[in-house]
Amino acid sequence: MTEIATASLHTHRFADRADGYHPSPVREVFEVSMQPNMISLAGGNPDLTGLPIGQIADMAHTVISEHGLDALQYGSGAGTPELQALITQIMAVEGITAQPENVQVTSGSQMGLELITKLFCNPGDVILAEGPTYVGALGTFEGLQADIVQVAMDDKGLVPELLSTTIDSLKAAGKTIKFLYTIPNFNNPAGTTLAVERRQQIVDICRSENVAIVEDNPYGLLSFDGSYTAALHTLDPENVIYLGSFSKIFSPGLRVGWVLAPEEVRRRLQLAAEATTICPSVLSQMLVESYITGFDWRQHVREACLVYAKRCDAVMTALAEFMPAGTTWTKPSGGFFTWITLPEGISTDALLQPAIASGVVFVPGSAFFAHPAGENQLRVAFSFETEESLREGVRRLGAAMKTLR
Amino acid sequence: MTEIATASLHTHRFADRADGYHPSPVREVFEVSMQPNMISLAGGNPDLTGLPIGQIADMAHTVISEHGLDALQYGSGAGTPELQALITQIMAVEGITAQPENVQVTSGSQMGLELITKLFCNPGDVILAEGPTYVGALGTFEGLQADIVQVAMDDKGLVPELLSTTIDSLKAAGKTIKFLYTIPNFNNPAGTTLAVERRQQIVDICRSENVAIVEDNPYGLLSFDGSYTAALHTLDPENVIYLGSFSKIFSPGLRVGWVLAPEEVRRRLQLAAEATTICPSVLSQMLVESYITGFDWRQHVREACLVYAKRCDAVMTALAEFMPAGTTWTKPSGGFFTWITLPEGISTDALLQPAIASGVVFVPGSAFFAHPAGENQLRVAFSFETEESLREGVRRLGAAMKTLR
Known part of the structure; x- marks a missing residue:
């Protein structure tokens, strides 16, 4: 009762722009990433293990x-x-x-x-x-x-x-x-x-x-x-x-x-x-x-990039192995991400819960558009998880897709 | 020529709210505070010398x-x-x-x-x-x-x-x-x-x-x-x-x-x-x-407050000695600031340049109002300068007022 009163006390005072600060499915994704044994293909966290x-x-x-x-x-x-x-x-x-x-x-x-x-x-x-x-x-x-x-x-x-x-x-x-x-x-x-x-x-x-x-x-x-x-x-x-x-x-x-x-x-x-x-x-x-x-920061960046390159490779290999026929993905020459397009008709928003149940989390494609789009797309970040985890994550993703169909 | 072109290139694109981000006299004051031998009664910087x-x-x-x-x-x-x-x-x-x-x-x-x-x-x-x-x-x-x-x-x-x-x-x-x-x-x-x-x-x-x-x-x-x-x-x-x-x-x-x-x-x-x-x-x-x-942070706060109290006292004493008749000021029981009201007709905006020339800087009263007000008022911060500097700063301020009239 008090909580309801409090909410309405302030919410009717909000500015028009408050609507722009709306909860998003991405937030939920990042919270799920923290769960034990969850493989996260979601976050764009840099790998810091090479830092001195x-x-x-x-x-x-x-x-x-x-x-x-x-x-x-x-x-x-x-x-x-x-x-x-x-x-x-x-x-x-x-x-x-x-x-x-x-x-x-x-x-x-x-x-x-x-x-x-x-x-x-x-x-x-x-x-x-x-x-x-x-x-x-x-x-x-x-x-x-x-x-x-x-x-x-x-x-x-x-x-x-x-x-x-x-x-x-x-x-x-x-x-x-x-x-x-x-x-x-x-x-x-x-x-x-x-x-x-x-x-x-x-x-x-x-x-x-x-x-x-x-x-x-x-x-x-x-x-x-x-x-x-x-x-x-x-x-x-x-x-x-x-x-x-x-x-x-x-x-x-x-x-x-x-x-x-x-x-x-x-x-x-x-x-x-x-x-x-x-x-x-x-x-x-x-x-x-x-x-x-x-510190020789450029050398650190070079070494980190070698790590990212290997992780990217691991994802590329795993995608070829575990994604359904008709799936395409970008081939990055740097950075943290690849963008995956699944066959038409597979909704990555619908895929998210089965994937989480399988122990892998990602950001659905729709999150990267201001208006409805990206339904059969998703982002995979390879910056933070190890090569082994990335491979296992992509495998779980493929398995989750099978339960969906 | 290029600089003018650049300015107009972007400024005509600014949003309406850009007018709200206007340069203020206070900014100039804070820059002046950095000059050697300048006594600053302007900034609200805490005293950190007591930190471990x-x-x-x-x-x-x-x-x-x-x-x-x-x-x-x-x-x-x-x-x-x-x-x-x-x-x-x-x-x-x-x-x-x-x-x-x-x-x-x-x-x-x-x-x-x-x-x-x-x-x-x-x-x-x-x-x-x-x-x-x-x-x-x-x-x-x-x-x-x-x-x-x-x-x-x-x-x-x-x-x-x-x-x-x-x-x-x-x-x-x-x-x-x-x-x-x-x-x-x-x-x-x-x-x-x-x-x-x-x-x-x-x-x-x-x-x-x-x-x-x-x-x-x-x-x-x-x-x-x-x-x-x-x-x-x-x-x-x-x-x-x-x-x-x-x-x-x-x-x-x-x-x-x-x-x-x-x-x-x-x-x-x-x-x-x-x-x-x-x-x-x-x-x-x-x-x-x-x-x-x-760390015993509350003890640090207590000790810092004793420093601020003495500095406030030094300002109170100096104000009584150096301000013109008819001047009033608040008597703080904590914090960093006192607020001074000079006799009607003295503009603290006009006082600023003579004061700076005398080696003391402060924030004129008008800065603390959204609409014209505070003309004969000013803020004195006692948080950062030593007791001796504060006294000398108030003395310089009093001297600058005499040149103004």
């Missing part, structure tokens, strides 16, 4: 012992100047030329995405995105009441012609398009990478149509063969706002990401950031600085 | 050595269960009875405030606040396009009769009031504490008028004499949403705060939080856990 834990502990000790009064105090809303400078060096690996003052440090790149959406999008403004796209981006966009329009990909990533025709028809319908949100490298969830020959085309389309590009690139350095593709930002630094993250190349638990943006945008992002968290954690930033300057 | 830095360094080493794979990984969007439970113990000091599952951990309590505003306020909805109020809250409210209406305080805090008449006239004008934002203890910037006899009145008014209360209480444990006042939350746990913070009792650099809210509200706050930062820093949370369980 002892050295990081020593670094934390040194940072606090020698700079504790700074590390534990409020800091600049833009981030520490030292980290801003280091971030430009990291981006230089992918060909980006940037000034430290154009870097806004955030509490993870999710926050960068949230700030950008807040800064650019009125309710009803259109955000273009790949179909499928990052489920967390959908949550942010929906919470801020943007209208999400997804453009199909093929195995070379976003299709420029479809982007053009989508923009044309939106404009014909009188819509205001604010930006294209894209994950060009080792896309989450698709596992595909935007082909080099399409990059200039997409940048040109967006520039001529007056649509900004938000390039989300947490996986760019995680290629299996050590090669890097030049970021979209290198092709149009003025029109491309770039999101980077330490979550996949170092640690997500520190919550440190960044936005690279032209000065007027970066300055506003800082004001919006200060209104959200005052400043990023100074200790987290100083730990990242210590790690990047005091 | 060596022990905290050891704790960080232990957390990472023993739990690194958890501390550096993604965590729960609600916060760690251990910290949720510890936070209920901290709130119990002020008489609050709470369940861990009603605690939402945030990246500082600023983020809690932002999430609450996002969840409750459509553009144009009214937020009631004290006049003056926390400048950072104004930034959050303005960014989310709420309509801020401030209610005057006297030396016993918010005046219940004025709250009632303000609500009446807003309702008569057809306005939708979502919540009262209040800092009842050692108010920032006023330095006053809401009298006990007014607390039930204010809680009753809000309940009967169907207005939620957002109780922001970062300073509640920082009384000079060690006494605590029961939180508003204790008087109406259903209608009061409570914000707490480790920034003033431990460390702001870790960015750990919390919201205590009824279940339906807390659940939505978690969804909004996940759309903003995915999860709070796990390392920061585990460090707070170590500190609270492994």
